Amino acid sequence: MSEKGLLFVLSGPSGVGKGTVRRAVFEDENTNFSYSISMTTRTKRPGEEEGVDYYFRTKEEFELLIEKDELLEYAQFVDNYYGTPLEYVEKTLSEGQDVFLEIEVQGAMQVREKMPEAVFIFLTPPNLSELKNRIVGRGTETSDVVDKRMETAHHEIEMMKHYDYAVVNDEVELAVEKIKDIVRIEHMRTKWMYPKYRSMLDEIVE
Amino acid sequence: MSEKGLLFVLSGPSGVGKGTVRRAVFEDENTNFSYSISMTTRTKRPGEEEGVDYYFRTKEEFELLIEKDELLEYAQFVDNYYGTPLEYVEKTLSEGQDVFLEIEVQGAMQVREKMPEAVFIFLTPPNLSELKNRIVGRGTETSDVVDKRMETAHHEIEMMKHYDYAVVNDEVELAVEKIKDIVRIEHMRTKWMYPKYRSMLDEIVE
Known part of the structure; x- marks a missing residue:
């Protein structure tokens, strides 16, 4: 009944707070990740x-x-x-043992190549109003600045498609809870549960 | 920002307790499924x-x-x-609005054909020792009976492969919590979050 650990990869646009969320995940007493x-x-x-x-x-x-x-x-x-x-x-x-990596987006894409079975979590900037603030500001920015920010936001959101889950980083505690849910649920996937049950049956026969 | 609801299909071998779990899911005050x-x-x-x-x-x-x-x-x-x-x-x-169906395995396979984007949850018989009890009994069964049960168990576990998640029905309350986690997490998939973020950006531009 030996079960392989799962690899979780947290990434997202720069400045979104990946490092803070990763530290909170490791500090949470209910998580048990190996730190690479x-x-x-x-x-x-x-x-x-x-x-x-x-x-x-x-x-x-x-x-x-x-x-x-x-x-x-x-x-x-x-x-x-x-x-x-x-x-x-x-x-x-x-x-x-599960492993949790917090890396930059270009690194995450390399992991996807090498270990496509890993679980990819994209940390996103918060909700609409905050996104709007980040882009439009107080309405005093030049249209060049707004256009540039809009382009960045588009680019960031396009990256999301390469991930399995998008976790909104509204509050660190909430983001951590969501990540813990993802970890728990990913272990319930039939691709892991099926071999486990198969070997349970084999043990009964022996 | 109109978001489509997700379809969740709960199924599993007969006698595993699908009906009980489904009732508990609907009775839970934190769920909000439409009942079909x-x-x-x-x-x-x-x-x-x-x-x-x-x-x-x-x-x-x-x-x-x-x-x-x-x-x-x-x-x-x-x-x-x-x-x-x-x-x-x-x-x-x-x-x-999310929809939650509790149906037999042959029905679940039909839903998979018609709505492959639905989330398929397989309710499984409990852990190794209980599985063993169900199959070997108290050791007083004829080997024919044990063989027959073993065959049934194998068949049931093979069905698991056609589902996304396997939820162990050890305790109804725990199974319900896991199902609620699956529902929450499935809404965080980038395939739903991406169009949501795209339309958020479009709203900012308008």
Whole structure:
């Protein structure tokens, strides 16, 4: 009856509050996710520890891992690489433990390629009135600014299509509850329940 | 921002407790489903009302509806037909109201053909030990009886594959909570959220 863990990927437009929601998910006492430590080529800051905050690697080491296809996803920001080591995620899932990743949208699309069975959650900007405020402002913006924001909003919403669920980030607590519901419900999918029941029957026969 | 309602179909092996769970779902004060009244050719019993308990129709009338493809699903038990009128379900969904059907497995497969976007929930017999009890009994059954039950259990579990979710019916209250979670989560799917956000953007532009 060994059951594989599920991979949950939280992503969304920049500034939507992914990091805050991810921290709240991990702090919630009713969640039990394995935390996948990222790898980076940026310099270690005072107080940061190898294997705790990040795995710190040189650019050459990192690029070798890219070449050997040992990263589930990676991205480059400014001059540094950031990525998720594949081995840890695969090992954790095979031990029946769920993994939760909070990554940027380009990384999420790489995970979709490598692990299409993962569950993709898109954190969205809040409701209509707030969206309108973000775009139109107080009505004192130039039409250029409004057009540009509108374009960004369109682009962000188009990204949603590549995800399974859209969770509105109105309030962090509510977003966390929704994510916990998604996790619980995803485990009830027949694609996981069916093999479980099959092996239960096999145990009876033995 | 008019949103279509979702159709939820609860089914499962006979004797698993579908009716009890369905009643509890409708009685729960936090659910708000439209109740689709079934149509039948069986005789009206004392106290039953037309359009409340069932729509009572003659066999000829029922068969005409089958012919005209006006039933979402139907089945024959003993000498009578039972079915779900399509028009009511379509009208209710188009008004943005969720519909919840509790039907037999053969009916659920017909709904899958006609409305593949519906959410299919399979109510399963409880956990391993109870399943074992149901099959092996107290160990005093003949092996023929055990074999027959095992075959039934296998058959039931194979049916699970045609559904989206498997909800274990350990306790009615827990099963109801899981179903409510599924309903909430299904509304967060990007396939529904995306058009909603698109029309929100369109409203801002107008």
